[in-house]
Amino acid sequence: MSYITVDHVTREFKSFKRPKGLKNALTTLLKRNYEVKKAVDDLSFTVDKGELVGYIGPNGAGKSTTIKMLTGIITPTCGTIKTGGIIPWENRKENARHIGVVFGQRSQLNWDLPMEDTFELYRRMYRTEEIKFRKNTEMFTELLEMQPFLNKPVRQLSLGQKMRAELAIALLHDPEILYLDEPTIGLDVVVKDKIRKFVRELNREKKTTVILTTHDMADIEEICDRIIMIDHGTLMLDQSVALFKSQGADQYYAEVSFRYCKEPLFLDGVELIKELPFCHTYRINHRLVSVNVLLSRISELFEVTDITIKKPEIDEIVRKIYTSQPGETSGQLLYTK
Amino acid sequence: MNKNRLKQILQTGNTMLQYLFLSYREKFVQNIKKAVTDYDKMVPDILNKGRKEMYWVLMKCCFRQQIQYKWNLLFQMIGDWLGIYIKICIWQAILNAGGIKNINFEMMVSYSVIAAMVNGLLYSRIAEELADRFRTGMIAIDFIRPISLKWYYFFGQLGENLYHVLFEGFFIAAVSFLLWKLSVPGPETVLIFLISLCFGIIILFSIQYAIGLLVFWMKDGTYTRMIADALFLLFSGIDIPLWFYPDWLKSFCDFLPFSYVAYKPIAIWLGMMEAKQWQKILLIQLFWVLVLFIVERLIWKRIQSSIEIQGG
Ligand SMILES: Nc1ncnc2c1ncn2[C@@H]1O[C@H](COP(=O)(O)OP(=O)(O)O)[C@@H](O)[C@H]1O
Ligand SMILES: [Mg+2]
Numbered sequence: 001m002s003y004i005t006v007d008h009v010t011r012e013f014k015s016f017k018r019p020k021g022l023k024n025a026l027t028t029l030l031k032r033n034y035e036v037k038k039a040v041d042d043l044s045f046t047v048d049k050g051e052l053v054g055y056i057g058p059n060g061a062g063k064s065t066t067i068k069m070l071t072g073i074i075t076p077t078c079g080t081i082k083t084g085g086i087i088p089w090e091n092r093k094e095n096a097r098h099i100g101v102v103f104g105q106r107s108q109l110n111w112d113l114p115m116e117d118t119f120e121l122y123r124r125m126y127r128t129e130e131i132k133f134r135k136n137t138e139m140f141t142e143l144l145e146m147q148p149f150l151n152k153p154v155r156q157l158s159l160g161q162k163m164r165a166e167l168a169i170a171l172l173h174d175p176e177i178l179y180l181d182e183p184t185i186g187l188d189v190v191v192k193d194k195i196r197k198f199v200r201e202l203n204r205e206k207k208t209t210v211i212l213t214t215h216d217m218a219d220i221e222e223i224c225d226r227i228i229m230i231d232h233g234t235l236m237l238d239q240s241v242a243l244f245k246s247q248g249a250d251q252y253y254a255e256v257s258f259r260y261c262k263e264p265l266f267l268d269g270v271e272l273i274k275e276l277p278f279c280h281t282y283r284i285n286h287r288l289v290s291v292n293v294l295l296s297r298i299s300e301l302f303e304v305t306d307i308t309i310k311k312p313e314i315d316e317i318v319r320k321i322y323t324s325q326p327g328e329t330s331g332q333l334l335y336t337k
Numbered sequence: 338m339n340k341n342r343l344k345q346i347l348q349t350g351n352t353m354l355q356y357l358f359l360s361y362r363e364k365f366v367q368n369i370k371k372a373v374t375d376y377d378k379m380v381p382d383i384l385n386k387g388r389k390e391m392y393w394v395l396m397k398c399c400f401r402q403q404i405q406y407k408w409n410l411l412f413q414m415i416g417d418w419l420g421i422y423i424k425i426c427i428w429q430a431i432l433n434a435g436g437i438k439n440i441n442f443e444m445m446v447s448y449s450v451i452a453a454m455v456n457g458l459l460y461s462r463i464a465e466e467l468a469d470r471f472r473t474g475m476i477a478i479d480f481i482r483p484i485s486l487k488w489y490y491f492f493g494q495l496g497e498n499l500y501h502v503l504f505e506g507f508f509i510a511a512v513s514f515l516l517w518k519l520s521v522p523g524p525e526t527v528l529i530f531l532i533s534l535c536f537g538i539i540i541l542f543s544i545q546y547a548i549g550l551l552v553f554w555m556k557d558g559t560y561t562r563m564i565a566d567a568l569f570l571l572f573s574g575i576d577i578p579l580w581f582y583p584d585w586l587k588s589f590c591d592f593l594p595f596s597y598v599a600y601k602p603i604a605i606w607l608g609m610m611e612a613k614q615w616q617k618i619l620l621i622q623l624f625w626v627l628v629l630f631i632v633e634r635l636i637w638k639r640i641q642s643s644i645e646i647q648g649g
Contacts, residue, residue: 073480096483108478112402124391
């Protein structure tokens with residue numbers, strides 16, 4: 001039995017259509033025209049306990065809407081969801097006890113209070129035992145390096161400090177599931193790194209199930225084992241990160257630094273994608289060009305000082321999927337799977 | 338002919354009403370039942386030791402939060418003091434011009450001072466806050482906590498209010514009582530006053546909360562809020578004691594919950610209520626608490642499936 005089951009879930013939003021012209025505007029006072037939009041459309045997937053799932057998709061794909069239903073904040077129009085045996089929106093309070101949530105775009109910290117006070121309040125709110133609470137605060141303070149700002153009012157903290165605090169708050173009560181909705185948005189590399197390490201560590205230590213939405217594919221790369229991709233509310237793809245990355249394995253990059261060059265490399269299946277003085281980057285399709293041929297051509301044409309071979313990152317595969325259909329607006333996924 | 342027509346219309350109307358009644362009765366009874374069972378679940382929740390502790394910490398947090406704005410307090414104190422002083426001057430002028438039976442100057446002053454304190458406790462941004470958090474989508478944060486939204490807002494607000502009353506209200510009251518040599522009623526009356534005041538606070542907060550909930554439905558709560566605020570101002574007696582009102586208006590006020598929030602508790606303090614009267618007041622207050630509770634549950638049931646959280 002899976003820990004989280006999402007079963008044929010659809011969520012519609014009615015949005016008020018703004019009419020053109022005064023006369024139409026007046027008629028809508030009497031009869032309103034709604035436009036029904038499906039934010040999530042017949043979505044099904046399951047997640048097992050302890051999994052680390054990256055939930056991705058372009059803007060407006062329905063990620064946040066899914067998270068809101070999983071956390072019991074909103075109800076689906078039809079379909080069922082169970083998390084840990086509970087229907088989240090029917091037992092909202094009970095469900096809340098077992099989950100931790102971080103919304104990257106909204107803070108759950110009290111602006112005027114220092115973290116210490118908020119910790120105390122949350123301990124009471126979740127009825128966390130004193131010992132567990134002490135242990136967790138100590139562990140989080142250390143792992144997230146929060147000691148320097150524990151007693152400052154939250155409004156004086158930097159974005160990175162605040163986000164670390166959010167994460168700690170969401171986890172004080174040892175939730176079984178952690179939902180992260182764009183937790184790394186706007187953070188610098190160092191803080192991002194801290195957060196990623198922390199989530200992995202947490203999963204290892206406490207077997208916390210994590211569902212993470214993000215636009216930063218490095219988050220997925222470093223945290224997740226599995227990718228679920230949606231667009232227009234429908235499931236596009238659900239596979240392990242390793243499998244996902246192998247999709248891009250038919251091409252790789254060669255960055256060639258040189259002192260002298262007769263002429264640029266020109267072969268079928270090789271494409272010059274970045275040209276700097278004394279450094280060229282080529283994209284190579286490995287089905288068309290063997291490594292041997294490539295290397296011999298390079299040594300013929302260049303006086304090489306350095307050469308680097310790179311595999312494509314998740315980032316790039318995702319970009320390719322998002323934009324692969326010609327004619328589609330960029331950033332939107334194709335509808336065919 | 339006319340008569341027949343009228344009869345026909347009445348009959349049709351009657352059938353329609355009956356139909357409506359029958360079709361809605363089932364649902365209504367169900368909802369009421371559900372609301373009552375929820376209530377059963379709710380009471381132990383507040384009385385539960387762990388919960389009590391949380392609400393206590395919450396109140397302390399809100400209290401401490403206010404301490405950071407010390408200057409606010411000073412200016413508020415000056416403003417409130419002026420308010421009371423001006424009111425008292427007006428009452429004095431009115432009493433000089435020709436008094437009202439059974440009301441003397443000391444009672445007027447006591448009323449103004451106590452009303453100011455009660456007003457401090459009744460202050461509530463619950464409806465506004467709900468609307469605001471709905472608009473910005475921050476309400477999502479409240480929903481992911483294992484708490485009852487209602488009580489969380491209640492106690493948060495109460496913490497803030499207690500801070501203001503303790504640091505500002507008591508000071509003003511002490512000065513006023515010394516300045517105008519006001520008398521304090523016996524401990525029994527004070528106790529009844531406090532109980533009735535608690536009910537009053539619950540009633541007003543419940544109204545505010547119910548109005549706040551409407552925003553999920555109507556998307557914008559400004560006007561309902563303004564109407565409720567105006568009704569409170571007019572019919573609660575917080576600014577103008579209801580004894581100035583003509584009899585018909587006074588009895589009209591008796592049908593609204595607002596006078597039970599401010600006027601009636603203050604009248605108990607002033608010793609204007611005999612045993613029978615204050616018992617009746619407490620009972621009616623209890624009645625309003627229950628009614629508002631059911632109303633709020635019904636609204637909640639209705640809106641729950643249509644709740645939308647704005648923003649990604
Ligand atoms: N409260 C709402 N009212 C109307 N439409 C909404 C609402 N919330 C989300 N939507 C729509 O649903 C779609 C999915 O939104 P969301 O789940 O926030 O996307 P994202 O994947 O970027 O998090 C969007 O097209 C958005 O416009
Ligand atoms: Mg989103």
